[in-house]
Amino acid sequence: MKQDQPRPTPRAGIMDIEAYVPGKSTAPAGVTKVYKLSSNENPLGPSPKAIEAAREVAAKLDVYPDGTARRLREAIAEVHGLSPANIICSNGSDEILGLLAQTYLAPGDEAVFTEHAFMVYKIYIQAAGAKPVAVKETDERADVDAILAAVTPATRIVFLANPNNPTGTYLPFSEVRRLHAGLPRNVLLVLDAAYAEYVRRNDYEAGIELAGSAENVVMTRTFSKLGLGGARVGWMYGPAHIVDAINRVRGPFNVNATALEAGIASIRDRAHVERSVLHNEKWLAWLSEQMIGLGLRVTPSVGNFLLIHFPDDKKHSAAAADDYLSARGYILRRVTGYGFPNALRMSIGIEEANRGVVEALKTFLKS
Numbered sequence: 049m050k051q052d053q054p055r056p057t058p059r060a061g062i063m064d065i066e067a068y069v070p071g072k073s074t075a076p077a078g079v080t081k082v083y084k085l086s087s088n089e090n091p092l093g094p095s096p097k098a099i100e101a102a103r104e105v106a107a108k109l110d111v112y113p114d115g116t117a118r119r120l121r122e123a124i125a126e127v128h129g130l131s132p133a134n135i136i137c138s139n140g141s142d143e144i145l146g147l148l149a150q151t152y153l154a155p156g157d158e159a160v161f162t163e164h165a166f167m168v169y170k171i172y173i174q175a176a177g178a179k180p181v182a183v184k185e186t187d188e189r190a191d192v193d194a195i196l197a198a199v200t201p202a203t204r205i206v207f208l209a210n211p212n213n214p215t216g217t218y219l220p221f222s223e224v225r226r227l228h229a230g231l232p233r234n235v236l237l238v239l240d241a242a243y244a245e246y247v248r249r250n251d252y253e254a255g256i257e258l259a260g261s262a263e264n265v266v267m268t269r270t271f272s273k274l275g276l277g278g279a280r281v282g283w284m285y286g287p288a289h290i291v292d293a294i295n296r297v298r299g300p301f302n303v304n305a306t307a308l309e310a311g312i313a314s315i316r317d318r319a320h321v322e323r324s325v326l327h328n329e330k331w332l333a334w335l336s337e338q339m340i341g342l343g344l345r346v347t348p349s350v351g352n353f354l355l356i357h358f359p360d361d362k363k364h365s366a367a368a369a370d371d372y373l374s375a376r377g378y379i380l381r382r383v384t385g386y387g388f389p390n391a392l393r394m395s396i397g398i399e400e401a402n403r404g405v406v407e408a409l410k411t412f413l414k415s
């Protein structure tokens with residue numbers, strides 16, 4: 049090989065992407081008990097039935113999985129009352145978000161999301177060579193008028209995390225409908241409902257009805273927040289023409305055998321889902337109250353996590369709190385990259401972790 053020839057270079061724009069930084073999972077050396085509260089996982093763990101199903105697959109790992117994920121789609125369809133033909137399963141919902149960007153965006157196109165939205169949208173938009181357009185939120189919540197004002201003839205996708213991560217705020221479905229009504233027909237509205245199971249609000253809908261009736265709406269969901277983060281199982285529900293397009297682009301065996309079987313067992317274990325949701329409802333309310341009691345502002349959350357804002361003084365900043373908590377085994381999420389340099393996101397944990405964080409912060413704030 050001639051050394052004076054140029055080496056392979058990524059497409060224009062790829063090196064402008066800031067790689068996603070996942071939540072920490074380790075504590076400083078010497079900390080023996082670690083509570084990982086940085087990735088919005090289920091503190092109750094996977095469904096015991098999913099564990100058993102994954103064990104059974106282990107003996108058959110030589111066999112390719114069903115590339116159409118038929119049984120998993122049927123299980124999802126049964127639980128949610130959908131047509132399996134309108135579902136695509138994916139390697140976490142991240143994958144489907146990427147496939148949507150790859151399929152519907154080209155260089156010169158634009159895609160819109162809100163300023164504190166889940167960060168992978170921007171990455172996938174850039175990876176497709178399109179222009180990311182971040183719009184202002186109002187009170188840390190998506191603002192339909194601001195989104196509609198940002199739509200131009202070049203817009204192809206609007207990504208809406210509902211509820212959003214890391215804020216935990218949501219749009220009532222009347223607002224989602226108003227957003228949809230204001231979009232041109234050629235703009236795809238992606239309703240990312242990763243935390244839908246946890247929302248206990250009468251005016252919330254994940255988007256099943258809209259994705260089932262409109263030509264330009266899809267809803268994405270995940271198993272990650274209900275105990276299968278490590279298995280990587282996500283899905284999308286939407287119109288047949290979008291399912292058809294995505295099926296041409298996705299990897300032929302994108303959901304592995306363990307994920308398929310764990311997913312099927314998990315979604316059928318409604319008792320585990322119910323337990324997880326009730327645990328979250330109780331401790332989300334408790335933690336919100338306790339944080340406010342400590343004099344900290346929290347963004348009102350309907351997810352399985354809480355965004356906690358810290359005082360302006362350096363001694364009690366989010367960075368200082370993060371160090372203090374990490375040293376005691378409580379691993380929360382820094383959210384500077386999301387535009388919150390002085391906040392931490394805390395996933396709702398088991399009782400011991402929740403009480404432990406509150407006690408630790410009490411001492412920290414007095415120090």
Ligand SMILES: Cc1ncc(COP(=O)(O)O)c(C=O)c1O
Pocket residue numbers: 088139140141142143166209211212213240242269270271272277280281282
């Ligand atoms: C809003 C939102 N969407 C999608 C995802 C992706 O989840 P997964 O790829 O694990 O399904 C997450 C995970 O943090 C999220 O917060």
